[in-house]
Amino acid sequence: MLAARELMVGHLTASYLRLKPSSRFYTCMPLYHGAAHGLCITPTIHAGCTVVLGRKFSHRTFWPEVVASRADIIQYVGELCRYLLNGPPSSLDRAHNVKMAWGNGMRPDVWEPFRQRFNIPIINELYAATDGLGATFNENRGPFTRHAIGLRGLIWEWRNGGNEARVKMDVDTEEIMRDERGFAVRAKVGEPGQVLHRLDPAMLGTAPAYYKNEGASVGRRIKDVFEKGDLYFPQIAEVNVYGVQIPHTDGRAGAACFVMVEGLSIEEFDFKALAKHALDRLPRYAVPIFLRVSGALEYTGTLKIQKGRLKMEGVDMEKAEVVGGGDRFWWLEPGGEEYVPFGKKEWESLKNGSVKL
Incomplete structure (x- = not known):
């Protein structure tokens, strides 16, 4: 049953992407994942075209491999496009033959800058799950459908x-x-x-x-x-924030883990301005109480953000790895207007109930 479904998906995807024997499809995703084998390898077999395999993703090798292979379709998943966009400018940025970027997880703030910098006319975004019953597609060529994971028109709804x-x-x-x-x-x-x-x-x-x-x-x-x-x-929808459990408090408190831009130190970061920006635009209950500043976020093999460890550790100083050059915490104290450092003393005040959120 699974093999039949895989063959059907491959056939439909090859038709949807209009793959031809002359097409050259580049992917650096792990082949054990459905994105690479189901949405790249199987369709290319149906179309009789070429698969170009990268051993792993690296912004240093991505464009050299794409240019050298003369690939006209590239596959992306998760944060791959953001990594490429954050990489240093290169003469290869527009020296390629790519006409389409095909994948899922393109962030709205990355979408148009990625298209413009690398001169890729079509961003073909999909949303699906290996164990799901449906999917959405968006073959985006301009401003009307950008940033959308799929399209649902009147005929489809009917x-x-x-x-x-x-x-x-x-x-x-x-x-x-x-x-x-x-x-x-x-x-x-x-x-x-x-x-x-x-x-x-x-x-x-x-x-x-x-x-x-x-x-x-x-x-x-x-x-x-x-x-x-x-x-x-x-x-299940993906989110970029997570909740942490706090003693003597029902539910979870909002938290956010982030990495600062390259070259910016913690001493230079304006935590007061960040709090003001959030408080001016969000109701108080929606503003993250805790901030975790990390050197790097953790990702799965397909570049999706890992949240499990962050949620498990929360802001418990005994669980979180904050020793020597590790992550550091800030918080918005009850009634406070500015993010201030959060450490063992503050954690103990929450544990013993002397401070309540």
């Missing part, structure tokens, strides 16, 4: 709208939010949330499932979304 929904979610627990009746709350345009796809109970035997793990398969299904008895499969 034919498929009843089988897909976008609902609000708690970004910390990643659970869908429900109203007083216990049903999911639909997300408005521009609001973050989860994409759900309707499952026909009679077709559960052919639905995506985890190998020899019924519990995980069932855990991905959500019942009673908009009415009793309905069944949906979620695709």
